[in-house]
Amino acid sequence: MRRGLVIPAGVFMKNVVLVGHCGADSSYLRMAVAGAGTAVSVVSVEDEESLSAALENGVELVLINRILDWGFDEQEGVSLISRLRRTHPNLKTMLVSNYADAQAAAVAAGALPGFGKREIGSSRVKELLRGALEEGGQTLKSAKAR
Helix, strand or coil: CCCCCCCCCCCCCEEEEEECCCHHHHHHHHHHHHCCCCCEEEEEECCHHHHHHHHHCCCCEEEEECECCCCCCCCEHHHHHHHHHHHCCCCCEEEECCCHHHHHHHHHCCCEEEECHHHCCCHHHHHHHHHHHCCCCCCHHHHHHC
């Protein structure tokens, strides 16, 4: 008999949102987040309405693609990070991009240091994700409750 995920008492699921990633990348990112060693729920969103709904449910981390092909006013992930920083200042975001200049722009816009798609599955990415998801970090919902 197969059992579902059992979460110990006192441990809460952390919500991670993937923004603008194709199906294959979303699968790899889900595995990377799961490998960070914490109880997480990962959801993919492809438009503004879905992102807003996810943010209302409480989010620990948003992993944003460098290029947003559809569904958002912004066409670049860094622009979305800038907007989210203004509207949700406690929200943790990371850019997923292999380009160092895009990573630097994302950090300047308020994101945590991110990683490239080629790095998914590496120990560096595991540590970045673990750090972003570790206890003591504020979720958007917990920050609103204060």
